[in-house]
Amino acid sequence: MNRVTRLPILLRARSFWLLFPLLSAFYWVLNQRFQSLALYSPNQQWVRFHADWLMRVSFGGLDVVDFEIPPLNLLLHLLIVSDPYQVFLSALAGFLVSFLILYGLTNIRTKVIKLLCSLYLIFSPSILFSCLFVPDYVLYLILYCLAFYFLLEFSVSEQVFYLFVFGLLFGLMGLIRFETFWMSFVVFFYLFLRYRNGRLFFYYALAALFPLLFLQFSWVFLSLIFKGEVSGLLYHLFIEPLRVIGAFSNPIEQFVLQTTWPFIFLYALTVVRLGTYRAFYRSALFFSLLIPFLSPFFLRTTVQELRPVTFASIFFIHYLILFPYIGNLFNERRQKIFYGTFLIGYFILTLLTFASTPEEHEALFFRRFMDDGYQIPASEESVIGKKLAGKRLIADGQATYRVLQDIPDLSGLIHPNHPLYPSAGFTPSAFADAVLMRKDADRVYRDYTEGTGQGKDFAGFAMTYEDEEYAVLERVPDS
Amino acid sequence: MGIIRSTTYEEATSGVWNWIRQRSRWIKGYMQTTLVYNRHPLKLIRSIGLKQWFSFQLFIGGTPILFLINPILWILFGIWIGWNPLWLSELFTPALLFLSLFNFLIGNFLGIYLNLLGAFRRKYYPLTFISLLNPFYWLLHSFSAYKALWQLLRKPHFWEKTQHGFTQPAHQKGGVKIPKGAS
Numbered sequence: 001m002n003r004v005t006r007l008p009i010l011l012r013a014r015s016f017w018l019l020f021p022l023l024s025a026f027y028w029v030l031n032q033r034f035q036s037l038a039l040y041s042p043n044q045q046w047v048r049f050h051a052d053w054l055m056r057v058s059f060g061g062l063d064v065v066d067f068e069i070p071p072l073n074l075l076l077h078l079l080i081v082s083d084p085y086q087v088f089l090s091a092l093a094g095f096l097v098s099f100l101i102l103y104g105l106t107n108i109r110t111k112v113i114k115l116l117c118s119l120y121l122i123f124s125p126s127i128l129f130s131c132l133f134v135p136d137y138v139l140y141l142i143l144y145c146l147a148f149y150f151l152l153e154f155s156v157s158e159q160v161f162y163l164f165v166f167g168l169l170f171g172l173m174g175l176i177r178f179e180t181f182w183m184s185f186v187v188f189f190y191l192f193l194r195y196r197n198g199r200l201f202f203y204y205a206l207a208a209l210f211p212l213l214f215l216q217f218s219w220v221f222l223s224l225i226f227k228g229e230v231s232g233l234l235y236h237l238f239i240e241p242l243r244v245i246g247a248f249s250n251p252i253e254q255f256v257l258q259t260t261w262p263f264i265f266l267y268a269l270t271v272v273r274l275g276t277y278r279a280f281y282r283s284a285l286f287f288s289l290l291i292p293f294l295s296p297f298f299l300r301t302t303v304q305e306l307r308p309v310t311f312a313s314i315f316f317i318h319y320l321i322l323f324p325y326i327g328n329l330f331n332e333r334r335q336k337i338f339y340g341t342f343l344i345g346y347f348i349l350t351l352l353t354f355a356s357t358p359e360e361h362e363a364l365f366f367r368r369f370m371d372d373g374y375q376i377p378a379s380e381e382s383v384i385g386k387k388l389a390g391k392r393l394i395a396d397g398q399a400t401y402r403v404l405q406d407i408p409d410l411s412g413l414i415h416p417n418h419p420l421y422p423s424a425g426f427t428p429s430a431f432a433d434a435v436l437m438r439k440d441a442d443r444v445y446r447d448y449t450e451g452t453g454q455g456k457d458f459a460g461f462a463m464t465y466e467d468e469e470y471a472v473l474e475r476v477p478d479s
Numbered sequence: 480m481g482i483i484r485s486t487t488y489e490e491a492t493s494g495v496w497n498w499i500r501q502r503s504r505w506i507k508g509y510m511q512t513t514l515v516y517n518r519h520p521l522k523l524i525r526s527i528g529l530k531q532w533f534s535f536q537l538f539i540g541g542t543p544i545l546f547l548i549n550p551i552l553w554i555l556f557g558i559w560i561g562w563n564p565l566w567l568s569e570l571f572t573p574a575l576l577f578l579s580l581f582n583f584l585i586g587n588f589l590g591i592y593l594n595l596l597g598a599f600r601r602k603y604y605p606l607t608f609i610s611l612l613n614p615f616y617w618l619l620h621s622f623s624a625y626k627a628l629w630q631l632l633r634k635p636h637f638w639e640k641t642q643h644g645f646t647q648p649a650h651q652k653g654g655v656k657i658p659k660g661a662s
Binding site: 168 | 560573576577580584588591595596599600604607608
């Protein structure tokens with residue numbers, strides 16, 4: 001069989017089973033140290049809270065699930081929030097990094113590059129941050145690496161088994177990020193370039209994309225059954241990502257391009273070195289070099305929550321997987337100099353971009369990472385959360401999750417879908433000690449303002465906290 | 480004991496009714512074998528061991544049961560989607576419902592995908608789109624299974640025949656026509 005890399009035997013290698021527990025232990029130690037900082041993006045916070053909510057508050061059927069969260073992402077967070085020791089999270093990160101290190105060691109010949117590549121994978125703050133605080137991206141990267149590998153391997157060996165494995169992995173990717181659907185056009189075009197002569201590429205496209213389409217359709221179908229409507233999900237799935245293209249000129253995306261500019265240089269150099277013949281520019285290999293640059297258009301997440309430093313890791317990982325297929329660009333001595341300089345330079349650049357990222361949670365992580373004594377300032381939500389801890393609450397969980405996530409016991413929470421909610425609206429003092437409201441999109445706040453307008457405010461409750469976003473009513477002790 | 484090769488050179492029947500007759504005979508064979516070997520279950524366990532006994536029950540006994548249950552579950556699913564009656568919700572507790580939905584979606588997906596893989600492996604590319612009809616193929620099996628059950632009860636010693644000779648290899652086209660007859 002004509003096979004370029006040695007991946008199938010990689011996982012059977014003894015070195016993998018040595019490296020995997022070692023790196024998992026490394027991430028476990030880091031998790032113990034940093035996980036309490038909870039430096040999550042707003043979207044991550046919602047998924048975590050929703051998973052926690054399903055575990056602790058609502059044990060109903062699928063009708064209480066937020067179908068806009070992709071199922072594998074939700075399942076992953078269910079596992080993570082129910083694992084207080086972060087063993088699963090550490091193992092996930094350990095698997096990704098040990099797999100990539102062994103892939104590099106197996107397929108790169110120059111010792112210095114092997115070493116630098118492994119060090120970058122372990123110590124790059126970009127990958128470290130992803131491993132600690134963006135678990136769904138880590139799982140996505142694992143599937144991305146394997147899927148991309150199998151697609152390349154299929155292109156070389158033409159063994160349909162590889163294409164089917166790619167299809168399955170790609171389908172699973174679509175269950176972590178809905179936006180993967182738009183990447184199916186990239187795969188379709190890739191297969192078209194490779195097999196455009198004849199109708200074969202139609203059949204190959206069917207094999208490669210059927211799992212993604214079937215699995216995503218299944219989730220839409222379940223949403224229709226349990227929620228009775230799919231327009232919101234379809235909009236979220238298919239339309240919203242397209243808005244990224246419209247917003248391409250936003251400063252965040254400009255920044256993403258700035259952090260990854262060395263890769264533009266690296267990829268351009270690779271293309272120039274390989275492109276001796278014009279046919280190369282019409283080949284699937286050339287197209288595969290361009291995939292990371294196309295992905296911001298297809299992965300809305302890259303501009304919504306993986307910005308900006310985390311996203312940089314995908315360029316590195318993509319190039320690493322592609323590396324054995326590219327072949328030798330230079331002789332060994334030049335490779336040492338070129339790739340060595342590139343890796344060291346890029347590591348320094350990642351540090352610099354971390355220091356100047358516009359994303360608060362990424363910047364806070366870096367500051368804490370560099371200075372152990374740095375105290376992360378408490379957010380407004382955590383201050384309110386501490387104030388409400390231990391109290392029976394009326395709140396809309398979907399709108400106020402950023403406060404509720406800091407409250408350890410939510411068993412006394414009455415939310416708008418709770419059977420007691422209508423009664424609690426009439427006599428709140430019998431059911432709750434406090435009412436938490438978010439002013440923009442909160443059903444409790446809407447009911448409260450409507451009631452107040454009709455002279456029926458929450459009797460026996462007084463406003464104890466109010467700012468631009470939140471309002472808290474607390475029971476007057478005598479009532 | 481051994482495993483027969485997956486490639487056989489027997490002509491696969493191309494007519495639906497002919498196919499149903501063939502499958503009903505096979506499924507009836509499964510049913511009869513299950514019944515015969517379960518006349519003395521303890522003796523069978525002693526003879527072949529517990530593990531093999533389970534394998535036998537699941538593979539030989541489970542196959543026709545699966546075909547027989549399949550349309551019932553489709554009907555229940557249709558009723559649930561259309562009317563969602565209370566008795567059905569009580570029957571399908573959340574855990575059972577999740578399991579059933581998982582089996583329904585993932586089972587059908589894997590059935591189709593494995594058929595696709597088979598067609599690709601043999602380079603029968605035009606058959607790839609036919610693989611998408613796998614759930615209907617299963618329903619045809621169910622129809623055959625009910626036919627087999629009816630015959631097991633009413634005509635236990637009757638065995639359906641499969642007519643062959645509808646399809647000829649390319650090199651025999653225009654050559655000898657195989658007469659319709661028993662397989």
